[in-house]
Amino acid sequence: MSQDRTRRRFVRAIGGIGLGTMAGCLGGDEGSGSGTTTESGEMTDSEMTTEATETTDSGGMDAGPAAITVRIENVAATDFYGDDTHTGGQIWITPGAYAVHPGGNPMFTEGEPASVGLEALAEAGPPTGFPDEPGLVAELRSDDAAATAGAYTPADTVADPNDPMGEVPGAPPIAPGGAFEFTVEAEPGARLSVASMFVPSNDVFLAPGAPGIELWPMDGDPVSGDVTDAVELWDAGTEPNAQPPGEGPDQAPAQNSLDQGDDEDGVVRPLSSVDDGYRYPAVNDLVGITLTPEGSMEGSDGGSMTDTQS
Numbered sequence: 001m002s003q004d005r006t007r008r009r010f011v012r013a014i015g016g017i018g019l020g021t022m023a024g025c026l027g028g029d030e031g032s033g034s035g036t037t038t039e040s041g042e043m044t045d046s047e048m049t050t051e052a053t054e055t056t057d058s059g060g061m062d063a064g065p066a067a068i069t070v071r072i073e074n075v076a077a078t079d080f081y082g083d084d085t086h087t088g089g090q091i092w093i094t095p096g097a098y099a100v101h102p103g104g105n106p107m108f109t110e111g112e113p114a115s116v117g118l119e120a121l122a123e124a125g126p127p128t129g130f131p132d133e134p135g136l137v138a139e140l141r142s143d144d145a146a147a148t149a150g151a152y153t154p155a156d157t158v159a160d161p162n163d164p165m166g167e168v169p170g171a172p173p174i175a176p177g178g179a180f181e182f183t184v185e186a187e188p189g190a191r192l193s194v195a196s197m198f199v200p201s202n203d204v205f206l207a208p209g210a211p212g213i214e215l216w217p218m219d220g221d222p223v224s225g226d227v228t229d230a231v232e233l234w235d236a237g238t239e240p241n242a243q244p245p246g247e248g249p250d251q252a253p254a255q256n257s258l259d260q261g262d263d264e265d266g267v268v269r270p271l272s273s274v275d276d277g278y279r280y281p282a283v284n285d286l287v288g289i290t291l292t293p294e295g296s297m298e299g300s301d302g303g304s305m306t307d308t309q310s
Helices: 001-016 043-056 117-125 136-141
Strands: 066-074 097-100 150-153 155-161 177-185 191-199 204-208 233-234 286-294
Touching: 066 136, 066 191, 097 117, 097 136, 097 177, 117 136, 117 191, 117 204, 150 177
Parallel strands: none
Antiparallel strands: 066 177, 066 286, 097 150, 097 191, 155 177, 191 204, 204 233
């Protein structure tokens, strides 16, 4: 089957699930009042205003939650696998789920079975889940451990020069050279977790481990730059790796139904601990993840981390 046809089948399957589209620094005049002090030692209103303004001007993003742009780019080689594989030798990264959280990664626990939502993402790609079952995004939104949760989808695709369908942007998943970009809101102590399927595979996905990705340390500024080292490849333990990547009928994008393949009844574990004898890229040769803080979101429609959970 041609690369183009398998890509189209995969897109139709995911599109049928109904992927949803998810989609400012404070300005202020410089304080100029001199202010006075009363006999009791209290500052006058003008002095307090001046001091508050100076604190805001020098405090960077301390005034409120910050918007941080997350970029997930497929940096894999276009010929990592053979031309006769389901993806024509390419590795694809599917649209995925994200969560901002103050504690550990709420998407899964290493050594425990995957949730129904994570199983769907790892086996077929959709962060919205199998038909008539909760997806990973819905699971996260109902989990108190996640402050906010959502999906990065085709609408967040900013580039895909190797898209076999020739539609840039628009078609999931992204091929080498493609990227997703989306913005999250963070406060001090916030961390980020993301999850996307590794295609072609039976149930391999990309995600950080238990700590997640640090967005904003309590004693510092929002994180800026490359955070790829925080993520790795995982095996969901839901379907056996019965054939090499790109060669099995139960693998996306070749499978005829989203939940095709035998059940493994295993647990989530690092792919590096699975001795299946197949070849996978190092994470840094697969994906590049960067964070770019945009500024304070105080006064915007975003609210605080706890206010935006849906």
